[in-house]
Amino acid sequence: MDRELRALEQAFLWSPGFSEMNDPMEAFYELGGVADPMIDQLLAPSGKSTSDMYRMAQSIIDNFCLVSFSSGHLDLPMWAYYASNFAGMCLEFSTEEIFVGDFQNERLLPVTYAKSPLPPIAFHELDKVETAIQARLSRKRLEWQHEKEWRILTGAGGARSYLDDALTRIFLGPRTMDAHAERICALFQNRPTEILRGKVVGYELAFDVIKPATPLAASERVGEGKFDLDEIIYDRSELDAFLRVPFDRLSDELRAIAARPNTQAISGCDLSGTHNKNAIYVWSEHKLRSDRIAWRKVYFDRHMKPLASAQ
Numbered sequence: 001m002d003r004e005l006r007a008l009e010q011a012f013l014w015s016p017g018f019s020e021m022n023d024p025m026e027a028f029y030e031l032g033g034v035a036d037p038m039i040d041q042l043l044a045p046s047g048k049s050t051s052d053m054y055r056m057a058q059s060i061i062d063n064f065c066l067v068s069f070s071s072g073h074l075d076l077p078m079w080a081y082y083a084s085n086f087a088g089m090c091l092e093f094s095t096e097e098i099f100v101g102d103f104q105n106e107r108l109l110p111v112t113y114a115k116s117p118l119p120p121i122a123f124h125e126l127d128k129v130e131t132a133i134q135a136r137l138s139r140k141r142l143e144w145q146h147e148k149e150w151r152i153l154t155g156a157g158g159a160r161s162y163l164d165d166a167l168t169r170i171f172l173g174p175r176t177m178d179a180h181a182e183r184i185c186a187l188f189q190n191r192p193t194e195i196l197r198g199k200v201v202g203y204e205l206a207f208d209v210i211k212p213a214t215p216l217a218a219s220e221r222v223g224e225g226k227f228d229l230d231e232i233i234y235d236r237s238e239l240d241a242f243l244r245v246p247f248d249r250l251s252d253e254l255r256a257i258a259a260r261p262n263t264q265a266i267s268g269c270d271l272s273g274t275h276n277k278n279a280i281y282v283w284s285e286h287k288l289r290s291d292r293i294a295w296r297k298v299y300f301d302r303h304m305k306p307l308a309s310a311q
Helices: 002-009 036-046 050-061 076-082 123-137 142-147 178-187 236-242 247-258
Strands: 012-015 065-070 089-093 108-110 112-114 139-141 149-154 158-161 167-172 194-201 204-211 263-271 280-287 293-300
Touching: 002 012, 002 178, 012 065, 036 050, 050 123, 112 142, 123 139, 123 149, 139 142, 167 178, 178 194, 178 204, 236 247, 236 263, 247 263, 247 280, 247 293
Parallel strands: 112 139, 167 194
Antiparallel strands: 012 158, 065 149, 089 167, 108 149, 194 204, 263 280, 280 293
């Protein structure tokens, strides 16, 4: 439990290598194709071979690690397998906010389940090796399909930090010791995370809230929340002309971003060229509990409705 409490306190998830997984068939892949002898003849004048290229690809593939998720918190076998036989916990994350920190530029992939592995990665696929890798490292035998797994593939292992408000809820199992529940509640007393404790009701697993989420504005700060409207607005007249809502809607949104626990500063706000000047962008800096700074760029339309990012 001390290891888990440290991860919660410092707001990180651990990304292990595939060799540490309980399934010995994890990350199975092969390299090679029937055309390799012919390609080797073409490469011979350069002193290279398909084997050289495959070794390079293998060095990339074998360094990948992962963080695993499931689709929900009510799968009873998952509580038995991965949560200390109902004495552990299940963490719920915002699938948008988790990508602001150390998971930035990663992808959340659904695991596919099948009776057989994908064919070997052939030489002609090496120019799109990332897609080929993702397909194989997010594939498992059919017997595991009850886990309904999603995973983030990471280029290296270790601690991956996230924003405080990316962790939305903690579900404690019905066999969690009272002392452990109290320690977790004390740790999250001033954090924007709801904590629930499980109980068995007949053949059902139910949860009661034992610690509500602290409002963002009242949560423990990690970043300084620097915000100077006059300093970050380059040309208010352009923004006024663009907006179809009062300017106060924009300033309120900026204050809300600054009030988030990890926000270090709001760095800029202007019309976006990325969206052909049909959007407003907001640049913000966010301090993780590892002390690393993560940048975020968000976009809004004329009515201050969020748009998909274009990074």
